[in-house]
Amino acid sequence: MPRNPEQAIKKAVSLLRLMTYTREVSRWVRLSGSEDEARAFDYLEATLKGFGLDVRRHQHDALISWPGEASLETAGAPQGVDRCITHAFSASTPPGGLEAEVVDAGEREFGPADRGKIVLVEGLAMPERARAAEQAGALGVIFINPPELHEMIISTIWGSPTPENVAALPKIVAVSVRQEDGAALRERAGTGDLRVRLRTAVDTRWRKTPVLIADLKGRDEPDRFVLFSGHVDSWHHGAMDNGSANAVMVEMARIFSRRRRGLRRGIRFAFWSGHSHGRYSGSTWYADTHWDDLYRHAVLHLNVDSPGGKGAALLSEALTMAETWGLAARCIKEVSGQDLQRRRISRMGDQSFWGIGLPSMFVDISAQPAGASPAGDAIASLTGG
Numbered sequence: 001m002p003r004n005p006e007q008a009i010k011k012a013v014s015l016l017r018l019m020t021y022t023r024e025v026s027r028w029v030r031l032s033g034s035e036d037e038a039r040a041f042d043y044l045e046a047t048l049k050g051f052g053l054d055v056r057r058h059q060h061d062a063l064i065s066w067p068g069e070a071s072l073e074t075a076g077a078p079q080g081v082d083r084c085i086t087h088a089f090s091a092s093t094p095p096g097g098l099e100a101e102v103v104d105a106g107e108r109e110f111g112p113a114d115r116g117k118i119v120l121v122e123g124l125a126m127p128e129r130a131r132a133a134e135q136a137g138a139l140g141v142i143f144i145n146p147p148e149l150h151e152m153i154i155s156t157i158w159g160s161p162t163p164e165n166v167a168a169l170p171k172i173v174a175v176s177v178r179q180e181d182g183a184a185l186r187e188r189a190g191t192g193d194l195r196v197r198l199r200t201a202v203d204t205r206w207r208k209t210p211v212l213i214a215d216l217k218g219r220d221e222p223d224r225f226v227l228f229s230g231h232v233d234s235w236h237h238g239a240m241d242n243g244s245a246n247a248v249m250v251e252m253a254r255i256f257s258r259r260r261r262g263l264r265r266g267i268r269f270a271f272w273s274g275h276s277h278g279r280y281s282g283s284t285w286y287a288d289t290h291w292d293d294l295y296r297h298a299v300l301h302l303n304v305d306s307p308g309g310k311g312a313a314l315l316s317e318a319l320t321m322a323e324t325w326g327l328a329a330r331c332i333k334e335v336s337g338q339d340l341q342r343r344r345i346s347r348m349g350d351q352s353f354w355g356i357g358l359p360s361m362f363v364d365i366s367a368q369p370a371g372a373s374p375a376g377d378a379i380a381s382l383t384g385g
Contacts, residue, residue, distance in 0.1 A: 005262060006334075012255045021047070021247035022308075026239040030232055032064045032277040033207030040232055040246075041210045044271055047250055051257040053214040053269070060289070062209045062274045062281035063160045065089045065153070068201035070175050072142070073097075074188070075195040081181040084142075086200040087125050088153035088277050090174040097199040098173050100139050104189040110136035118142060118173075118196060120189055125152035125176050127279075133172060140173035140198050144182030151235040152176070153276065159284025159352070160274075173198050209273040211282050216256055218265040224297050225266035227358070228252065229283065229350060230304045231275030244308035246271065265299060272350055283352040294356050300324065301353050301360040312366040314338075319345040324361040 024043055028036035041057070049055050070086035098118070105119040115137030121129060125143040131154075133141045143152075154174050157165050175198055177185065188194040212232075218224065230245040237243075249269050256267055274281030287294065316338040320328040329340040345351055349363035 005259070009255055009259070012258075013251060017254070018244075018247045018251055018308075021250045022239055022243045025232070025246045026234075026237045026243040029237055030234040031066055032233040032273045032275070032281075033062070033209045037233055037273060038210065041212055041271070041273075044232065044246065044250065045212055048212075048214040048253055048269070051254050053216055053253060053257060055212070055214045058211040058213070058286075059208050060211065060282075060285045061160070061206050062278045062285065063204065064207045064209065064274060064277045064281070065155070065202055065204040066277060067151070068203060069199070070201070071097075071199045072175060072177065073197045073199075074185070075197075081177050081185075083149065084175045084177045084181070085149050085151065086202055087151070087174050087176065088202070089155035089170050089204060089279075090130075090200055090202050091171050092202045093173055093198055093200050097197040098140055099195060099197040102142070102185065102189045102194040102196055104186055105133070110138065112136075114138045118198065120144065120182070120185055122182075124150050125154055125174055127154050127156040130154040130170060130172055130174050131156050131168070134170060138172060140175070142182070142185065142196075142198075143174065143176040144186070145176045145178060147179035149176055149178055151276070153279050155279050158279060158347075159281045159288075160278065173200055175200060209278065209282060211273065211286055212269075212271040214253060214269040214271075216253070216260050216263065216267045216269075218263040218267075219261060220264045222266060224299055225268045227268050227270055227294070227298050227301045227353070228304070229270040229272060229301065231272040231282070231350060233273045233276050235276055240309055241306040242275075245304040245306060248304050248307055268298070275350060280350050280352055283350040287352045287356060291356060294353060294358060298353075298356075298358050301351075301358050303349055303351070303360065303363050305349050305364045307364070307366050309366065309368060311368050314367045314369050315365060316340055317343060317367055318365045319343050319363050320361050321345060321359055324359050328361050 025040050028040050030037040030040050065088040067086045070084050072084045073080040100118045103117045105121050107122050118140040119133050119138045120142050154170050231242050272282035315332045315336045332340045
């Protein structure tokens with residue numbers, strides 16, 4: 001190994017290869033459990049085997065939800081909104097749709113006045129907000145996205161449901177509209193004279209989904225490893241979320257496969273399905289099924305999600321556990337010169353291994369500065385930025 005192995009590894013990173021891997025994975029719309037997602041897994045599996053890694057591919061059952069068509073029509077002018085979307089694990093409406101009066105809930109708590117109504121809510125379609133509306137007796141919820149539409153999943157259940165929590169699957173109809181359409185709906189709702197008809201089609205069923213594991217053994221402690229993970233499934237073509245992260249993982253596998261003799265411990269690369277459409281069902285299944293191996297042998301969970309966005313040069317807001325902050329802070333400082341804030345990882349991003357006691361570091365490591373783009377600000381709202 002060279003005198004400064006970290007510098008040698010950084011110099012070995014190929015931008016051309018990163019873009020090639022991203023382009024290849026993003027050829028397909030990778031709905032969890034779909035044939036196109038399987039093709040992306042085929043590509044990743046073949047590439048990793050080409051580097052000489054020990055590769056295993058699992059299949060397991062997961063409850064997966066694919067959002068389909070959605071529409072919103074208003075009584076009187078205007079007749080509807082230009083575009084709305086529904087969400088994973090929303091209820092589907094009957095063929096004739098769901099019609100009810102709309103009340104503007106904004107950011108307030110839900111209450112008796114919302115029973116039997118469709119509530120208009122500010123922000124992204126967050127699971128806890130949808131569940132609170134359902135528990136208050138609302139029939140449907142319209143989320144006003146800031147300002148463009150964002151694909152979301154509204155189930156509060158982590159992973160596939162069990163007999164103990166299956167009753168918590170959403171029964172409410174949920175859609176999102178753009179900010180300008182939401183403002184028009186809010187204005188009419190303020191007069192007390194707004195009724196809408198929602199139509200949603202959501203395909204929720206049990207599907208076979210893949211998990212891809214690729215191991216590089218360490219030299220001194222061959223049974224111990226860092227779990228380096230990211231999801232493959234996507235909304236649309238998902239070049240950044242999460243094709244770019246898959247590219248990072250593949251490039252690290254290539255680089256470390258050529259330096260395996262210098263590895264004290266091993267690296268286990270884990271590629272999940274079921275992140276976006278199963279609420280982390282892939283990583284949850286792996287945690288449940290391989291609990292003993294992870295408990296005895298894993299030393300760190302390193303997760304990567306959505307790196308490489310244009311202008312995403314802000315690394316100081318990356319999320320870590322308290323016990324991994326020191327290592328993360330040193331890495332961030334050496335790479336960017338920025339001082340890492342102390343921000344705990346929230347309930348997000350395939351953080352399925354806390355119950356095992358596995359320390360975790362990072363999710364979406366890079367971000368755009370506040371105000372740089374509406375999309376960046378929306379993502380920051382998910383992570384507490």
